Amino acid sequence: MDRRDQSPGTGDRATGRPTAPEGLFGHGWAATDTAPRPVPGAAWAAKRRAAVSARFPGERVVVPSGGLKVRSNDFDYAFRPHSAFVHLTAEQGTGAVPDSVLVFEPTGAGHEVTLFVRPRSPRDPGAGSTELHRDPRHGEFWVGRRRTLAETADALGIATDHRDRVEAALTTRVPTRVVRGQDPLVDSLVPPSAAADEELPAFLSELRLVKDAWEIEQVDSAVRHTVAGFHDVAGELSHAMRARRGERWIEGTFNRRARLEGHGLGFETIAAAGAHACALHWTRNDGPVRDGDLLLLDAGVEADSFYTGDVTRTLPVGGRFSDVQRRVYDLVFAAQSAGIAALRPGAPYGAFHDAATRVIAEGLDAWGLRPGGRHLPHGPALYRRYTVCGTGHMLGLDCHDCAAARDETYADGVLEAGHVLTVEPGLYFQPDDLTVPEELRGIGVRIEDDFVVTADGARCLSSGLPRDADGIEAWMSATRG
Secondary structure: OOOOOOOOEEEEOOOOEOOOOOOOOOOOOOOOOOOOOOOOOHHHHHHHHHHHHHHOOOOEEEEEEEOOOEEEEEOOOOOOOOHHHHHOOOOHHOOOOOOEEEEEEEEEEEEEEEEEEEOOOOOOOOOOOOHHOOOOOOOOHHOOOOOOHHHHEEEEEEEEEEEEHHHHHHHHOEEEOOOOOOHHHHHHHHOOOOOHHHHHHHHHOOOOOOOHHHHHHHHHHHHHHHHHHHHHHOOOOOHHHOOOOHHHHHHHHHHHHHHHHEEEEEOEEEEEEEHHHOOOOOOOOOOOOOOOOOEEEEEEEOOOOOOOOOOEEEEEOOOOHHHHHHHHHHHHHHHHHHHHOOOOOOEEEHHHHHHHHHHHHHHHHHHHOOOOOOOOOOOOOHHHHHHHHOOOOOOOOOOOOOOOOOOOOOOOEEEEOOOOEEEEOOOOOOOOOOOOOOOHHHHHHEEEEEEEEEEOEEEEEOOOOOHHHHHHHHHHHHHOO
8 A cells, every 4th residue: 555645636745644624524424432342351351450459559550552663664563462451451453552551540449440542533623633534543544443432441341531641640649660661651751660660560470370261261262273274284285385485375374364363473473394494483484395394383373362372383295204304203292292291280380391301302312412422411401402492381462471470480480270381392403513414404393282281280272283293194194185
């Protein structure tokens, strides 16, 4: 779209904004206000707000949604609100409004919570009425209809006020904590405090560690759609093999599913064929997909609720693993199986990582692979050259969820029922790594599944895809017909 493409005399040729006479748009509109139902999850979000109120009595708490970010000149990236804001409002993808601010104002009995938000573009003559047709970032003629303040209050179950009044709300002298770096105006109005600014995001991350029933349902839905995207890809491998940049055919196939079933992608799709699989976050996706290669696909659908899946499969493009590919795949599969077996409430969070890396270390040692030489002591850390990263992470509103949580509650904590996490060991033999036999160079394998910890173990959310090598080959054969 060219925003400068205006008929002669109808607009500013530099910006594409109409320069119609004042008052032309200020009358003649039908009444179209609605009474929306509460968004799914609104009642659960209210419980989370109550937890925030209980944690910070007598203090103001400010959680901005964040704003738009410029992609190029007058085009912005698609808006995605801050995860803490989503968690406390249950806002949905199509309803999220940039520059919103959730404010917990302390009272004698707790907090009054108000959402300061930009309402629907005004149609009445007067201040702000030109936004409707002149503002390409916020005007309804440009980006579509927002809810009115009353509609937002009904949908989210939160009192609302105009975004323009947030400054007045934050200038009264009350101890205040802010999620910083999301809203420049909010940051400028509240003097920074190292202790307060560190504690709030940590608490908000930790509030997401144990998922409630609604959150688990959302992740489950996102993972189901993610699994469907993998089935789509398996069915289109032959098209990808004929394309000059077949990795992008794979990427596009999965991304279509993400937009069809959800809000979009939980993260940029990794479609890595051949030696590209050795780059952990390969998102250039500009290479070919050749018969005989392995394709490492790491992808996730983000649901309309912003919860995401995160699944990885490594597929033999031609339908069958070579002997050496299967040898690497089987070792990673054994490591993942050991990690999965370690998932249970009360286990140290790191137990699944330790179990998986032990299998990797023992397997590589049996192959005679010690990157530092035989004189070095045996141990899992020795093999980081070939594994590089950890074996999993929490999953939820962010792909790497709860990242601001303190170590004692996350990395050094214990698993609890309601934790949602991934198990994803991998082996990555760089194409120029002279410490491994030539036949291994350029092979990258990762297997990743999503789990919810239950009262007696863990449930795999991504079980709609095979994990073992025989199952992968049979599935690909059936998918190709």
